[in-house]
Amino acid sequence: MDFKKNQLINISITDLSIDGMGIGKADGFAFFVSGAAPGDYIRMQIVKLKKSYGYGIIKEIINPSPIRISPDCNSFGKCGGCSLRHISYSSQLEFKRSIVKNNLVRIGGFPDSIYVNEAIGMEYPYYYRNKGQYPVGTKNGKTVVGFYAPRSHNIIPIEKCMLASESDSAILKTITSFMDKHGIAPYNEADQTGILRHILIKTSHKTSDIMVCLVINSTEFPFIEDLTPLLKRVGVTTIVLNINQKNTNVILGSKTKIVFGSGYITDYIKDLKFKISPLSFFQVNPVQTEKLYDTILSLADLKGNEIVFDAYCGIGTISLFLARKAKSVYGIEIVPQAISDAKENAKNNHITNAFFYTGPSETICPDLCRKNILPDVIVVDPPRKGCAPPLLETILRISPEKLIYTSCNPSTLARDLKYISPTYVPTQIVPVDMFPHSTNVETVVLLKRK
Ligand SMILES: C[S@@+](CC[C@H](N)C(=O)[O-])C[C@H]1O[C@@H](n2cnc3c(N)ncnc32)[C@H](O)[C@@H]1O
Incomplete structure (x- = not known):
């Protein structure tokens, strides 16, 4: 059968791709459908066609899978x-x-x-996550933080993430409100202007330590002495700046500066105690x-x-x-x-x-x-x-x-x-x-x- 873009077809989803898309076959042709679960029977619209496979979007879930x-x-x-x-x-x-x-x-x-x-x-x-890494950008003239949309650098603003540490949302809100109040611009990838690129938060599971690491396209963060007491109020125990002035997708630069506190957090795994610095890997x-x-x-x-x-x-x-x-x-x-x-x-x-x-x-x-x-x-x-x-x-x-x-x-x-x-x-x-x-x-x- 010759498929055409925008065509509607009914298809059974039988598998999942490595990035979580449902996979179904029609006339030996594989279709990848975002949000579909194995066992679903769906009506989908073809949105992209390649030589031996294509992509679809769900129009209707005719019979939902028992695992959905x-x-x-x-x-x-x-x-x-x-x-x-x-x-x-x-x-x-x-x-x-x-x-x-x-x-x-x-x-x-x-x-x-x-x-x-x-x-x-x-x-x-x-x-469950003890580490949150949030890109910072602008939407409708306001500073926003969130996560990138799949396969893009478009920021989807998030108020509260159910995977992140519960204290992250108050910390993020404090920083974005502060930036809007003081006119501090988020980093703009297109022309490499602006200051704040990412906010990295590391939270201890077994102590009350919380580190905020501001990843900046500069060597200083404006009015940091005024931001510090506001972050302390929402539980932050140490603040560091990470300097990343390169035009790169790599989040962290190699240089960090302590603004307040010890510059690290302490956590325990079972009875062993660990010191965790901003650049060190620690299981999330x-x-x-x-x-x-x-x-x-x-x-x-x-x-x-x-x-x-x-x-x-x-x-x-x-x-x-x-x-x-x-x-x-x-x-x-x-x-x-x-x-x-x-x-x-x-x-x-x-x-x-x-x-x-x-x-x-x-x-x-x-x-x-x-x-x-x-x-x-x-x-x-x-x-x-x-x-x-x-x-x-x-x-x-x-x-x-x-x-x-x-x-x-x-x-x-x-x-x-x-x-x-x-x-x-x-x-x-x-x-x-x-x-x-x-x-x-x-x-x-x-x-x-x-
Ligand atoms: C998946 S992490 C594991 C860390 C540690 N085993 C743990 O459970 O926390 C991988 C580590 O390998 C380090 N690494 C990357 N390339 C390396 C290399 N060629 N030789 C040694 N370490 C490397 C990274 O910096 C990172 O700390």
């Missing part, structure tokens, strides 16, 4: 934050489990029989982080005499949990500020057998091996792009008995597991839902040397 729920956020569908709010939480977890499996089969070349555990979910999947879902780290620790099954490498260690969170069960742990991380936090975190938690190194894991790990520090267990937790090939080469060369791969991207996980599959076999695959209502999924894999 009514989205509980007014901005769902407009804001790029959540993509699965129309699907029950238990079905979201099942979907994430299938994403992991599909990637392992399709990209990793593993057999269809590969077993992936049920995803570990949240009991209350709301208000503190409730699930405890489950994630418990999973890593239980899969590592340390007996007390092991040397462990923790590559991509951030501020040393996993390293310190492992150190209490191992002979020694070597944490490696590329961001200097994170390593300085990691060293301080070890000291504050009275842990003396964790050692930290600044630099790329792919060069520091082989360096340590050359110094005859040879790990029994390697833990890797890389960013979305996965492990650098030289690190995988090092792992294959020294081939420790156990490897634990923690990943936030199932496709690069599958690619890397395929690369090391001549030597390593995955024996446990555990998805952990760190990001409810989005399609992102974290996975912990235990690999054993063949």
Whole structure:
């Protein structure tokens, strides 16, 4: 059948795409439909046609899927934050489990029989984020903050986000009202004018610390001494400026200046205490982080005499949990500020057998091996792009008995597991839902040397 733009067709949705769109087939032609759920039977309008697939929008849900729920956020569908709010939480977890499996089969070349555990979910999947990163712009002459619309830099203003920390909305309102009162212009991407680009808020889950980091296209924020007491009143315990004067999509610049307070927040994961600086990575879902780290620790099954490498260690969170069960742990991380936090975190938690190194894991790990520090267990937790090939080469060369791969991207996980599959076999695959209502999924894999 020849399809035409704007044509109306009825279609059954049978699957979900990696970015949460419903997928249905008509005459062998795949259609991607935003907001559609597997099991829906819909009338849709074709809005875009490519050679072998197309895009549609829902005109009518003729028969709703049993897993469909009514989205509980007014901005769902407009804001790029959540993509699965129309699907029950238990079905979201099942979907994430299938994403992991599909990637392992399709990209990793593993057999269809590969077993992936049920995803570990949240009991209350709301208000879980300890970090909010909000772009700032102008709408109808007023300063607005919110989230970008999907695949654009158009800001969808948000009064209250059900994923963010509950204190964020009062902080954002204080800053935008202050800017309007004092005529402080938000940054304008088109001509690179204006001051405030993003507001970054980091909130401690277990202490009352809240950090506001104003990302500015300048070296100063006007009238900051007047804004400080207003932010203190809504619970902010420290304020920092991050200077980013480049014409770039990268949110944070490399320079920060403390305006008020310590310049960092303190939080706990279980009984360990962590110092978190503005530029350091810290897992965004503190409730699930405890489950994630418990999973890593239980899969590592340390007996007390092991040397462990923790590559991509951030501020040393996993390293310190492992150190209490191992002979020694070597944490490696590329961001200097994170390593300085990691060293301080070890000291504050009275842990003396964790050692930290600044630099790329792919060069520091082989360096340590050359110094005859040879790990029994390697833990890797890389960013979305996965492990650098030289690190995988090092792992294959020294081939420790156990490897634990923690990943936030199932496709690069599958690619890397395929690369090391001549030597390593995955024996446990555990998805952990760190990001409810989005399609992102974290996975912990235990690999054993063949
Ligand atoms: C997903 S985070 C994991 C952090 C930590 N394991 C945790 O659970 O908080 C990945 C970390 O890798 C760091 N990183 C990125 N590229 C790196 C590289 N080539 N070598 C070492 N660390 C790197 C990032 O700065 C970030 O802290």
